[in-house]
Amino acid sequence: MLRLYDSRLSGNAWKVRILLTQLGLPFERVTLDLAKGATSDPAFRAKSRFARVPVLELEDGRTIVESAAIMFYLAEGTPLLPDDRFLRAEVMSWLTFEQADLLRALALPRFYHLRGIGDQMAGRIADFQEAAYPALQKAEAWLSTHDWLVDERYTIADIGLFGYVSMAHQGGYEMQRFPSIDAWIARVKAQPGWVSLVEEAKA
Numbered sequence: 538m539l540r541l542y543d544s545r546l547s548g549n550a551w552k553v554r555i556l557l558t559q560l561g562l563p564f565e566r567v568t569l570d571l572a573k574g575a576t577s578d579p580a581f582r583a584k585s586r587f588a589r590v591p592v593l594e595l596e597d598g599r600t601i602v603e604s605a606a607i608m609f610y611l612a613e614g615t616p617l618l619p620d621d622r623f624l625r626a627e628v629m630s631w632l633t634f635e636q637a638d639l640l641r642a643l644a645l646p647r648f649y650h651l652r653g654i655g656d657q658m659a660g661r662i663a664d665f666q667e668a669a670y671p672a673l674q675k676a677e678a679w680l681s682t683h684d685w686l687v688d689e690r691y692t693i694a695d696i697g698l699f700g701y702v703s704m705a706h707q708g709g710y711e712m713q714r715f716p717s718i719d720a721w722i723a724r725v726k727a728q729p730g731w732v733s734l735v736e737e738a739k740a
């Protein structure tokens with residue numbers, strides 16, 4: 538069975554979990570405690586050359602790291618990744634944009650707030666926001682005229698952008714500035730098989 542190494546609040550691992558669930562692929566989930574330094578464990582380092590989650594371990598023991606690479610692997614041959622060469626490049630372009638222009642700037646302010654050090658890190662958060670607001674505006678402009686990022690259909694590009702953009706408010710971002718992003722987030726969440734970051738507690 539496929540095995541996903543994740544952490545409870547990792548948005549990058551969440552992207553992969555959404556995709557696995559939407560594709561109906563059974564998987565085992567190994568949730569690491571990052572606060573306890575789980576990514577430094579040599580056994581984990583042997584699976585993850587970058588010492589980060591997510592990691593997807595295949596049935597034969599090989600591992601894939603980086604959420605975008607994992608999603609490309611899993612979505613191959615499914616409706617969530619186009620066959621057409623140009624459209625695949627478009628998917629890659631959104632996934633790269635998310636990683637380069639948004640990921641850290643959205644994830645770290647959220648992390649600081651979740652750890653209760655938001656006030657202490659206010660200057661750093663302001664720098665991240667100054668850098669990320671123009672990138673969010675680019676996504677907003679695209680989504681004001683498109684329902685989806687690529688080929689007017691739901692693809693892994695949407696899952697990749699969705700992860701941290703949907704949680705940006707937790708890092709103090711004023712997401713009410715972006716009504717088209719907001720409407721798109723609702724469309725992504727309405728896709729069959731979508732799962733929340735933290736599962737509802739079972740009674």
Ligand SMILES: N[C@@H](CCC(=O)N[C@@H](CS)C(=O)NCC(=O)O)C(=O)O
Binds near residue numbers: 544589603604605
């Ligand atoms: N570009 C990577 C980023 C992965 C990443 O930053 N993972 C974080 C959690 S979201 C992590 O494992 N950090 C290592 C640690 O905190 O020890 C991806 O998209 O998979």
